[in-house]
Amino acid sequence: DIDGMFKAFLLEVERQIIESLCRIGEEAVSMAKTIPPERGFTDRTGNLRSSIGYVVFKDGKPVNIAFEAVKGGHVGVHEGQRLAQQIGENYTDGYTLVVVAGMNYAVHVESKGRDVLTSAEKQAEKAIAKELADLVTNIKDAFK
Numbered sequence: 001d002i003d004g005m006f007k008a009f010l011l012e013v014e015r016q017i018i019e020s021l022c023r024i025g026e027e028a029v030s031m032a033k034t035i036p037p038e039r040g041f042t043d044r045t046g047n048l049r050s051s052i053g054y055v056v057f058k059d060g061k062p063v064n065i066a067f068e069a070v071k072g073g074h075v076g077v078h079e080g081q082r083l084a085q086q087i088g089e090n091y092t093d094g095y096t097l098v099v100v101a102g103m104n105y106a107v108h109v110e111s112k113g114r115d116v117l118t119s120a121e122k123q124a125e126k127a128i129a130k131e132l133a134d135l136v137t138n139i140k141d142a143f144k
Helices: 002-033 074-091 106-111 118-142
Strands: 052-058 061-066 095-101
Touching (some): 002 052, 002 061, 074 095
Antiparallel strands (some): 052 061, 052 095
8 A cells, every 4th residue: 555655654754853853952962061161151050051951843843852950950941941842832843953051041151152052053953964964865765
């Protein structure tokens, strides 16, 4: 049944897209949370580091949410999730990875020359380009 095969194929492509976005999100968050204090910041309350996380969306609906409190930074987790949800639900279509540092002072820390999320964002952009190219190659190979 061609229709069933096509639906199964599309589900597999969707699974791979979401899996790739989650992997890239995990890598970006890990990188951001492990930036040494001399380049990054000293996290006194745990809130800024806890506000760093990601959400993967499909057509504005979350399919994976990843935030973790460190040093008791539960306010940071809440603020990070709130910001990521706001961005994803209001400004995205299709499959989207939203990585944030959700505390309102994250931009201020970055403006002082500290690295909160910038290097992780650059790494994620490169990784997404590579993952997309690999996915396209896999799809083309499937039709050969």
